[in-house]
Amino acid sequence: MTKTSVNKPIEELSIATLDPSAPVKRRKEFPGWLYAVLFLVFDFLAIAILQWGVTLTSTRVTLSSPLNGLGDMISKMWLKFNFVFLLNMIMVGIIYLVLLMLFNRFWIATPVLIAIATVIAVIERFKVEIRYEAILPSDLNFLGSNTGNLMSFMPSNAPLVIGVAVAAFAVFVALIVFLNHIDGRRGRMIRGSNPGLAAVSRLLLIAVPGLGFGLYIAQVGTVDSWAYNLSRGMGDTPSMWDSVYDAQRNGPVVSFVRQLNPKVMDTPSDYSEETMKAVAARYEKAAKKINANRSANxxxxxxxxxxxxxxxxxxxxxxxxxxxxxxxxxxxxxxxxxxxxxxxxxxxxxxxxxxxxxxxxxxxxxxxxxxxxxxxxxxxxxxxxxxxxxxxxxxxxxxxxxxxxxxxxxxxxxxxxxxxxxxxxxxxxxxxxxxxxxxxxxxxxxxxxxxxxxxxxxxxxxxxxxxxxxxxxxxxxxxxxxxxxxxxxxxxxxxxxxxxxxxxxxxxxxxxxxxxxxxxxxxxxxxxxxxxxxxxxxxxxxxxxxxxxxxxxxxxxxxxxxxxxxxxxxxxxxxxxxxxxxxxxxxxxxxxxxxxxxxxxxxYLAFLTQMHSKIAAMEPPVVNNIQGWDRIPEGQNIYxxxxxxxxxxKDLDAETKQLLADYKLIQYDITAGKNYLKSTGFMDLPE
CATH class of the missing domain: 3.40.720.10 (Alkaline Phosphatase, subunit A)
Structure with a gap:
């Protein structure tokens, strides 16, 4: 190697350092297409991490099919034209996009997303191992007054799993720091000479997908809604007898979101505290009449x-x-x-x-x-x-x-x-x-x-x-x-x-x-x-x-x-x-x-007694197929x-129609209403 070739970069460095007016060699910015590719890669990684949380091998006997992992979800796209994997990618991708716009830095939002996915996956894995149950919407209560119950999810190998997860995340963060270092753009998403326009653009990219995701969550639990049809059309096949299998089969995100806002019942038009007190009084009177001729407790x-x-x-x-x-x-x-x-x-x-x-x-x-x-x-x-x-x-x-x-x-x-x-x-x-x-x-x-x-x-x-x-x-x-x-x-x-x-x-x-x-x-x-x-x-x-x-x-x-x-x-x-x-x-x-x-x-039992005397048996519409998790949205109930x-x-008499109307009021108040009946003694047996 010649003396000139050795000294040349030193000379350039000296000139750049000593002469501020000299041109500075900048790192090359990552092109937009590379960000798009990396977005998909990290979106996929988040899904893989979440799926890892529910694919713990179990030796127990189960009613579900064999273990379903990430590969099963992906292969279904070609073998069964089932695209529930893409549905999970879209949902996580929306969350990822919102984070990108909030931070306006690709190399900050990405580790935040992966950190969230890792924490959820570790908790999910612990819960599956201890209780063989996936994370459910009701578990959100732990974020409130029941936080201590999270300790019940901790298996004996928790320190090892947490240690491996932290080490893997540390390696990932090191990779992100390196990519940020070589990216001349520093991961900035929205740039421009007009700060106001940039802020509006970021706000829109948060609000529009966020609103769409919110509407999806609000409606996916309602039969025949656009969100419901989209989810089923992309391959969501609820398997709710087994929450772990459901999460494996349909993805933890889809299976969780599907249960966030189910439609329970339509609110009866006459539902009110006054109406429910009248219902309670009506069947309190009926109970006294029945009890006058009964002797046992x-x-x-x-x-x-x-x-x-x-x-x-x-x-x-x-x-x-x-x-x-x-x-x-x-x-x-x-x-x-x-x-x-x-x-x-x-x-x-x-x-x-x-x-x-x-x-x-x-x-x-x-x-x-x-x-x-x-x-x-x-x-x-x-x-x-x-x-x-x-x-x-x-x-x-x-x-x-x-x-x-x-x-x-x-x-x-x-x-x-x-x-x-x-x-x-x-x-x-x-x-x-x-x-x-x-x-x-x-x-x-x-x-x-x-x-x-x-x-x-x-x-x-x-x-x-x-x-x-x-x-x-x-x-x-x-x-x-x-x-x-x-x-x-x-x-x-x-x-x-x-x-x-x-x-x-x-x-x-x-x-x-x-x-x-x-x-x-x-x-x-x-x-x-x-x-x-x-x-x-x-x-x-x-x-x-x-x-x-x-x-x-x-x-x-x-x-x-x-x-x-x-x-x-x-x-x-x-x-x-x-x-x-x-x-x-x-x-x-x-x-x-x-x-x-x-x-x-x-x-309450007096009401059920009267209801049974008018209608011997009642069930929703049924078909001669193995029980799935889609109920028939149309057709008359079976009476x-x-x-x-x-x-x-249409042929029921007025008394039976009144009983059916009262039944809906009672059931709505207990399950989806304001529980007005709770303080009326409606459920109490006579002393």
Whole structure:
């Protein structure tokens, strides 16, 4: 190397330093197209970080599909023309753009975005690991008075995860500092000689996309709105039974935003404090009239609700022949106690909605079709959540049991809000005591679930409320049972498919096992020396009758399950049979149980009693498809009379129409209104 070549840059530096008038060599500015590319890269990075937060591998048994990661979301664009990944990119991109305009510096806004995504992802990962639940809108309460509850999300490996996240972010910040250093533009977004025009431009780029995003959030939860149609059109497929799977499948941003502002109900035109006081007074009078002829107190007894997963009579399915009776014991029980057929809003799914109606006395038929899952969209944000178990007073008298994951449908959180002292499941602090399975079935048997329930009944000498949700007969049905003697065939002339045949025969065997276990359960309750009443019902038919479901004329038959209300020998209501209760829906069970037990009622139960006397069963419009998370936005609700015949709304008499109007007022006040009824004693049983 020559002396000249060595000294040349030193000479140039000296001249530039000593002579201010000499031209200064500036760093080259990044071109606009490069900023656009980097915008997309960092937008993608934010999405990847958020997706990492919900893709924690779990060893637990789940009802959802296998783990869905970022690659699955991207591949769906080509394999299934599903563009929910782009929808997430657009949403995060809008937030990114707003940050860019606020700071007016690309190299400041970018690390802020990534920092926000990292913090959310770490918290999300902790919550998934501890509770197997994604971040929900109700978790925003932690930013207020419940901030301390965030500590409940901290797993044992929290320091390691936080340390790795901080280290990765530090590396990212170093990269950003380097890029800022070599960028002659220094990341300035809006430049110009007119500061006022630049400020207006930035304001517009904040306001316009921000307003659009706000409108999207406000309307995406309303069926048939532009935002709803956009979300579904780009591939958003809600899977709200499992919040983690929903976030994996549709992206954490889409799944979270979708639940921010669901439409619950239209406000009744006459809703006011005065109207609700009049409603309370009307049914207080009705309660006094009913109670004049009743002698028992419901809470002196133990009441057990048994939601038997997918329980229904397979021999009642049109076009199907079964070689033997799958439920001889329950058929006999139904003949000798209050019983009938329950109208279900679901087919193949929707368990939590039936469960919600049973616990609250409210009806899905009154909600807007946008509200698909009260357990996720409504209950977490409610200020007042009256449920029937609360009639038994102290939380120690309310026990829940479910031999599966407590996170499904956010049950663990909701049951605590409902006032249950314990919710026994396969995980968490309250572990259900019996977990036996039958042959190759992956689910806890009904016999085991009943054993756990009996133990809880025996722990208290006073009245209790117990809720059991079984799992034995949950889908899928994969030839689990040995020595299955059930055979099914079609009576329509068109043979059943091989898969359909296997599913139905496995399911029928499960029904027989439930039938035997239920009889044994009632026999054991008969030996307990305290009054006990059981409300037993199947939540929906299994979604395995593909041949029958092709015929729309089978719609009603495929939405009718079996139920009964039974009391043990120690009860004054033993051997009671209310002969006109041939049809019902879960919202009426508590009123029916009170009548069966000859128990006094609150104004609310008096209303439900009158409503049930005019309309035996009610549900939203239904179809013969596996229960999705899109409710039918049009069509009349299904109303059945005492003989199970559909009733046209236009033909209802004035008294029935008034009851339906009152029902909407009551339900609106409890769920979306101002809770005027809370202070009226509307829910209180007589002393």
């Amino acid at each position: 419901m809470t002196d007894s133990t009441v057990i609700y048994v939601l038997s997963e997918s329980f229904s009579d397979p021999s009642r399915v049109p076009g199907l022949k079964v070689n033997k009776d799958a439920m001889p014991n329950i058929r006999s029980i139904k003949k000798n106690t209050t019983s009938g057929l329950m109208l279900s809003s679901g087919y193949g799914g929707g368990t939590a909605n039936l469960e919600y109606m049973g616990l609250t006395g409210l009806s899905m038929a009154n909600f807007d079709s946008s509200l698909t899952s009260p357990y996720q969209q409504l209950v977490p944000t409610e200020h007042w959540t009256p449920t029937i178990n609360q009639m038994w007073g102290s939380a120690r008298n309310s026990i829940g049991l479910h031999p599966y994951e407590p996170s499904m449908y956010s049950r663990a959180t909701n049951y605590k809000k409902f006032g249950f002292s314990h919710f026994y499941t396969l995980e968490g602090d309250d572990i259900i005591s019996h977990q036996d399975k039958i042959d190759d079935s992956p689910y806890v048997s009904d016999e085991a679930a009943y054993k756990s329930t009996i133990e809880e009944v025996k722990k208290s000498k006073s009245g209790q409320f117990l809720q059991l949700i079984t799992m034995q007969n949950h889908m899928p049905y994969k030839n689990w049972y040995k020595n299955n003697e059930f055979k099914v065939e079609s009576t329509t002339g068109t043979p059943l498919g091989e898969g359909e045949t296997e599913s139905i025969e496995t399911y029928a065997k499960g029904m027989e096992l439930t039938d035997t276990a239920t009889k044994d359960f009632l026999d054991q309750l008969d030996e307990i020396d305290k009054p006990i009443t059981v409300v037993f019902y199947g939540d929906h038919l299994p979604g395995i009758y593909s041949s029958a479901s092709e015929d729309e004329d089978n719609s009603l038959d495929l939405h009718l399950t079996d139920y009964f209300i039974w009391s043990n020998k120690a009860s004054s209501s033993a051997n009671t049979k209310i002969s006109d209760d041939n049809y019902s829906s879960p919202n009426f069970f508590v009123a029916e149980a009170a009548e069966h037990m000859d128990a006094k009622v609150s104004p 059945l009379d005492q003989d199970g015949k559909p009733m046209a709304e």
